[in-house]
Amino acid sequence: MLRLRPNVSAEALQAHLVDAERASLESTFATLAADSSLSRAAALILASRRKYIAGAGKSAAYAALLNADLAATLPNVMLIGAGLSATDVLSDVRSSDVCVVFSVRRYRAETVRLGRLFASSGGHLVVVTDDPRAPLASSASALILVDTGSASYADSPTAMAAVCHLLSSLASASAKGARRRLANRDVVTAELGLYWDESSDSLEPDADGTPPIIHSPTEESESIS
Template sequence: MRRRPRVNDDTLFLTDEDTAVPGERPEQRLERRSASVLKHRLLEQERKQFEESLASAKADGALERAAALIVSARRRFLIGASKSFTYASLLAADLSYGLANVTLIDGTIVRPLDVLSDVRTSDVMIAVSLQRYRKYTIDSVVPFAEAGGSLVLITDAPDAPLTPYADETIVLGRAEDGHPSSSIGIALTLHILATLTTASAKGAGRRAVERERLAETLGVYVSDED
């Protein structure tokens, strides 16, 4: 029986028999073969970064310290720009499930100026700032920290512009070729941070139960009977 060559990180060997599609032209077959090679490279890269994220989360105590800082705050603000805003939104949604006073700065309904005009020492800002770093985030966070608020920074480099202002910094890994951090690894880190935070927050369980009760009363979710 013919044995297929083993796939490695760089090359995927496919025979014409493997890739044959009735009526397909040679150039189409080549294009599909190239897409298959790229897919396997991407999957391998994602797998490697995910494993590195797991190892980093296990060894680094920054997640626990950041969670403690968020829990101890009276008000929690989250900020990010461009793609970082998406991650900040995800974290805000997870935190608000078990914590009160969680506010996402979206630049429209809640603007940086609204927050900066009333900074308290019991406030914490959670900033997601990934390369390429946006001035919007930096210009909003620095005055907050200088006014006495605490800063939890989630970034992808230890020398990121906001690092000197952070009380706790969570550094996400980047690919060896310099490509951005894996979205899967970032989501994992945010999930761990949110879980650690809500698990240690007083009243988080009661708040979650009440949210579910209200959601059921208001018919927020589609039921099996609908």
Template structure:
């Protein structure tokens, strides 16, 4: 993880971690700041953080290993709470186009009780957990791992609470100049994971062809119906 500079000045990552809540970050970054200045700072920060995350993921191989676990699984479950639910939804949507047995864990589809009542050794759980770390996600990962399933944790810190229950940790920093932690690198990591999983998945080509055929038959998309509206 990031360390202090030789002068003792906190690094960008440490400074970001010290502002624990959105209210803290708002007061530190956004009060008495012009929109032009804020935009410039935000764009520069997003570019820097994304480059650092890509460099780390390329070097540590965690996304490749996570993709291998996902491909090898018989059933794939994806979970996240709060803002992380959106990340989980995005990954589940992308994965389900290429591989079978992908389930988003929430009370409207697969509940946590249903999930934890039937964990198999061939199952994998991909869990999104970012500060301030929702208790429910960590507890689900803990119970899933204890039951013999594989856990892939996508989180912002290698020492995050969920890491101790994970077979693989994909570390994605979320440093930003906003009141909200950045989703940019998280979305990029999701894109990497779904793409690498799809590239290794047997039957992906047939599944894509079947989905194209069925969506055309059902007229799901305007660009497939010729409807000018």
């Protein structure tokens, strides 16, 4: 863990932190290169009918990241906890389902229970964790080990984010209809106006701070008629 000393310069501290992050990333990549866990996990995701993703605490951020990337190119990707309860999922587990769970120390109990029940119900469990002896390791159909070592007080998220990117990229590269889904998403996001562009400047307040008037579709149709 990082020990802050008053005589350590910001530059030296930054260099130390960067070296530690680089080491955890290189360690993770070396582990992944030596086994087939990542490709096996991607294959399970591709072969599944429903794809569930779960994580609690800090791991919820990793689950949300993977969910966002997979949902862009694959159908039936669902984040447990975001309007979908573990009870609903566990009540209807099929052998064609997969659940990707993120579980790192100190290993949240609800994630461990979810993973074990999902696997015992016949679903495929992909476990992304930091230790081969983690509580869910023995239940995994595919076990992805990530080095979360850090020079800071908190475990490093760097390699975990990289694994999320690698896993989603591998799955998407072989997914049928991925290009079509991405193209359709671009059309939909443009129609919804989700992202900023030059036309968004028209929605800025006037110089006196008066907000712009935004008409609803109903108001516009009534004015036209």
